[in-house]
Amino acid sequence: MNYSLFITGSPTASRACQTALDFAEAVVAHEQHGIQGIFFYEEAVAIANALAMPPRDECNIRAQWATFAKQHNIPLYVCIAAALRRGQLNQAEAKRHEVEHFNLADGFQLEGLGSLISLTLESDRVVRFN
Amino acid sequence: MSTLIYLSSSPYNGTALKEALDLALVFGTFEQAISIAITGDALALLIEEQAPSTRHGKHLHKLLDGLEFYDIEQVFVKATETSALPVSLWPGITALNTDAWLQMLDQHQHIYRF
Numbered sequence: 001m002n003y004s005l006f007i008t009g010s011p012t013a014s015r016a017c018q019t020a021l022d023f024a025e026a027v028v029a030h031e032q033h034g035i036q037g038i039f040f041y042e043e044a045v046a047i048a049n050a051l052a053m054p055p056r057d058e059c060n061i062r063a064q065w066a067t068f069a070k071q072h073n074i075p076l077y078v079c080i081a082a083a084l085r086r087g088q089l090n091q092a093e094a095k096r097h098e099v100e101h102f103n104l105a106d107g108f109q110l111e112g113l114g115s116l117i118s119l120t121l122e123s124d125r126v127v128r129f130n
Numbered sequence: 131m132s133t134l135i136y137l138s139s140s141p142y143n144g145t146a147l148k149e150a151l152d153l154a155l156v157f158g159t160f161e162q163a164i165s166i167a168i169t170g171d172a173l174a175l176l177i178e179e180q181a182p183s184t185r186h187g188k189h190l191h192k193l194l195d196g197l198e199f200y201d202i203e204q205v206f207v208k209a210t211e212t213s214a215l216p217v218s219l220w221p222g223i224t225a226l227n228t229d230a231w232l233q234m235l236d237q238h239q240h241i242y243r244f
Contacts, residue, residue: 006242041149041153042145042146042149079149081149081152082145082149085145112156113152113153113156114156114159114160116153116156117156117157117160117162120133120240121162128242128243
C-alpha cells in the first residue's frame, strides 16, 4: 500500500512528528508498502526550523526526519503559507520578503497546498498525525 | 473520489479554521470534489452579522459566500446542533439528522479534520 503522511501537530507541544516517524519507519520496513511523501501543515511546520536547537541529550526530531527521508528518497514538504506565517523562510522567500535571514532546514522544501492534493490523489491512504 | 474538510475548531481560537478553508479552496481550485462538514465550536463560523476586528483574526464568515466559485456546494451541519442555536446561521448549509450525517461521512474517501 502506498501511504502519505499529513502532519499537523507541533514538534514541541505534541508527539505528532515523533509518532509519524515511528509509523513511517514501520511502513518502509515492509516491502509491500511505501511512502509517497510527507506534508507538514499548521504547527508541524516548525519541524523545519534549522535554528531550533534541542538539548544534545534529547531527540533531534528534525534531523531524524531529514536522515530518514534522504535514506528512503521521500520528499518532506512544508506548506509555504503556514511556514511563512510562522517565520520560516527559505532563501528565495527571504529575498522576496526583503529580510536578511532564512531558516529552512536542509532536506525540507516549501510547497503549496497543491502538493498535498497531489499526494492525496497518488496515495492509497493519507494518515494524519496531530 | 471525494474529500471532506471536517471542521470542529473555533474560528477565533487559532489558525486551524483559516488553514482548513485554505485547503478546501485549493481542492476546489484543482477541480476535486470537495465538501465541508461543520460541527462543535466551528459552528461559530456560520453565525451571521459577526464583525471580528483584525486582531480577532480574519473574517472567515465572509469566505462562505465565495465557496460556490470553487464548486464547493455542500456544507453539512448536524441538525441536532443547529436547531438548538438561538442565532441566525449562514443559509448555505445542509442540516442532516444523525443517520444522514454518518452516511455522509461514509461517502467520502478522504476526511481532513481541523
